[in-house]
Each structure stands twice: as structure tokens, then as C-alpha cells.
Amino acid sequence: MSSETIDSESIGPQLSLEDVDLPAGVSERFRTLYGVDDELRTAADWMAVTRRELAAAHGRTPTVEDLCTSEDGAHTFVGEGSQSYVCVLDPLAYPFIVDEPGTVRSETPVRGAEVTFEVGRESVAVTPETAVVSVGVSDHVDAAGDATLETVYRQVCGYIHAFEDEAEYEAWAADAEAATTPLPAEEGVAVAREIARTLFEAE
Secondary structure: OOOOOOOHHHOOOOOOHHHOEOOHHHHHHHHHHHOOOOOOOEHHHHHHHHHHHHHHHHOOOOOHHHOOEOOOOOEEEEOOOEEEEOOOHHHHHHHHHHOOOEEEEEEOOOOOOEEEEEEOOOOEEEEOOOOEEEEEEEOOOOOOOOOOHHHHHHHOHHHOOEEOOHHHHHHHHHHOOEEEEEEEHHHHHHHHHHHHHHOOOOO
16 A cells, blocks of 8 residues: 555545535435435435445345445546545545545546546645536335345446536536536545545445
């Protein structure tokens, strides 16, 4: 592991997951996915239910090995090595889980452009500055009962992407068979950081 470790307190907006509101459509899809009646108004609610339901299904909390990797994924973390992922939040969470600075390179789904996230020891730089990150859940989700990691991969990961700007997101969202919402890219990094802390128990 690199000796250049991350000061996560310095990276990205200092937001709480409670500050990130979920639109009603996204919230309802997550409730259906997990088969719960909980009010999921914020990303904090989303993560609390995700943690609880995955622990119930698997008897443990997620680990770095549970991130949704793919040989041909559109989102790649490059550090001491490289690994591609299905959704952009996984490689953005990775440096906070394992304490390794690096670069996330994300291919956008409409234009095929590249959004880069340079996650350094005390800062993050996003190119282009207009980039946004989507969060979403499939329109075709059924109540899962026991919500497994595989269910989350299938119903959620395909709708979490990076875009050059909100116009590209809107073009994609118009045809996506999912309830989605955009976040400014740096806020997406902060959400990934908080997911690493709350779901994966990163320091």
C-alpha cells in the first residue's frame, strides 16, 4: 500500500449523507428493492437500510471484495494497480476503503467522453468541472425479500454513472428505465466517501 495516505476529512464537500435528499421516485424504488416500509428521504436512510438488509442476507457487512467489479466496466480506479467497475461510486469509494490515492476514469454513457476524478492525499480534482454523477434504481425492480449483493448489482449499479454535464445526464435519463437523480461530481465523491465510512466501516 502507498505511504501517501488519504485525509478523508479534507476531500470533497464536508456533507453528511443526511444532507443528500432522495427524490420520491428513487426512494420508492429502493423501498421496493429491499421490501421495507422505512422512510428513505435521504442518502443516510438509504445507506442505513442497505447496511441492515445486506447484513440480514449475508450475515456480515460488505467488504472491499464485494465491490461490483467487471473486466469491461466503464469506471476504472488506477492507483498501484487498476480495476474496472460497473458503477462509478464503487471506484470512488475504493480509495477511502483501502486508504490509497489514485485516479478514477469514467466513460460517460451517452457521449463516450471521459470524466476523471483525481483523488489525492488532501484534495480531489474533477475534470470537467461540470461533471455530474447519477444515482438510480431500475423501474423493473420487484420486492426482493432477502436483498443480496447480487440483487443490488443488477437493479442499481447499471444506473450509477458519471456524465460530462447535466445536459448529458438529462439525455441519458430520458431513456433510462429507472428512477434517477443527478449529483454534482464532487458531491458524488463525498457521497462515496461517506458510503465507505457507513457501509464499509472505513476510517
